[in-house]
Amino acid sequence: MSKIRIMVVCGFGLGSSMxxxxxxxxxxxxxxxxxxxxCADVMTAPSERYDLVFTSRELLATFQGDTRPVVAIGNFLSEQEIAEKGLLIIQQLLAHQAS
Structure with a gap:
């Protein structure tokens, strides 16, 4: 399977994004x-190369107009929420790259 680049964004690119x-x-x-x-901070994120973004609901508007998918997560500690909101998108991106 091919790899995709997933950028995880928070305000400073350190604590919560990690x-x-x-x-x-x-x-x-x-x-x-x-x-x-x-990981990336909200200011440098637009200049990064990525296929998909995971971020907080509060920063979702930062990516308005971006054609790449953005997944907003409410609870950064919840693997269930991450899987429910992001797995299908990740699988679709991987399948698209493999074709």
Missing amino acids: VLKLKLDAVLKQHGLKADTF
Whole structure:
């Protein structure tokens, strides 16, 4: 399977985005999916190369107008929420890259 780049964004690109990234990595591993995940802050995020964004509901408007998918997560510690909101999108992106 090809890898996609998933950017995890918070205000400063340190604390909460790192927590979400670790939980996202765990979900990916549980489902046998591979992706390059990385953290970014809200100011530098637009200049990054990515296929998908995971962020908070509060920062969702930052990506308004972006053609790439954005997943807004309410509870960064909930692997269930991450899986429910993001797995289908990740699988679709991986399938698209593989074709």
